[in-house]
Amino acid sequence: MQALQAGSTKAMKYITAIIKPFTFNEVRNALADAGISGMTVGEVSGFGRQKGQTEVYRGAEYTTNMLPKLKLEIAVADALEDKVVEIIAKAANNQEIGDGKIFVFDLADAIRIRTGERGDLAL
Structure with a gap:
């Protein structure tokens, strides 16, 4: 087994973003354009001030508290924190409640x- 290699002692940041699913491509493309590569993406559900939504299923209307979102997880060097946060915030912003x-x-x-x-x- 290979010995672990020490890396830089610089601080690193772990950025988690919860966004609306339809904004993902814009966020991903903006990050890629800025040279940020590597992220983990998962489908999650949640609620906040948005309070849920009304759905229709088989002709019956119901309200759900949990809304579909995407969770992005990105590890970056400390120096990239502000840049990544700014890119995500700009690309995911629709000026609506529930933007993330x-x-x-x-x-x-x-x-x-x-x-x-x-x-x-290792990043």
Whole structure:
């Protein structure tokens, strides 16, 4: 087994964004255009101030509290935090309730499994 390789000790950020599904392509393209590659995307459901929506299923109207969203997870070097947040906020903004949220966390470490690289080298 290969020894783990130490990476840079620079701080890293873990950015989680909850966005409307139809804004995903614009967000992804804007990030790619800025040279940001690599993200994890998952389908999630949630609610906030938007409070849910009315649906019609087999002719019956019902209200659901949970709305479909996409959750983006992106790990970046500390220096890219502001740029990534700005890109996501601009591309996902439709000036509507429920456009989403962005959360930024400090990331203690990252390890590339294949090579053992650590820190921002693993990103």
